[in-house]
Amino acid sequence: MLEKECIQSRGFKNIVEDNEKVGFQFEIRLMYYRGLWLSQIRPISVKIDGEAINQEDILWEIEGEEYTQTEMEKIGDIQWNVLTPAIIRVKKNGGLESGYHDLEIDHRFSSSYMPPDMDEVLSFGSHKRRLLLI
Template structure:
């Protein structure tokens, strides 16, 4: 529904630990107009410059809390991500990104928060892999963005 606004265009930057680039991050918004409880947020399909970065290499920062992996996020049943709140997705990548333009493909995976579908209980145990159709929520398509790496972080 809000696919064109999922990533803030000027937010792509490298992440550093001990002055060494360990990955990159970018600011995101939720595609669901209701927001969601974090436990329903299942991660992202992320491809940057032709390289896919699975959920295991991703962390998520929202509500003023430190970045968390999606195993921890799925336990946050009372914490809500509101529609207009910006969050950050962190991606582990040794050395970070090179300066310049980068093509990012992205799809959010937010599990349904209303109604009951036969696969809901299975998804609690085995969440669908983002980018492969199931669990895409309001972002049915994989969206593409051209972002320039910013200095910072």
């Protein structure tokens, strides 16, 4: 079941490959009342403990498939469903230490019934949440 907040408390963990922490991930829910095509989603910005993450270090997982933000710009036939959280993966050598972390995201979308210059109005806005990494 999804939580009310955009940033979900479940799913916050380090990414481990070959016994090494290579990053972290978290889940977000769609705050729009209906699904969005991937091409409608604008790049997400992520800050962890005040540190801004580079755009090229952010990946999205939608319905089990992973995408870069650049790839998503061209995908108009796959939808992010309102009832399915997206997993945001962040490349970060060493991952995160156990304990509390302050996570902040900001992302926007375009709408098929609004002109493109309205993207700034159609915003999921900035979301902040303090999460515990065990």
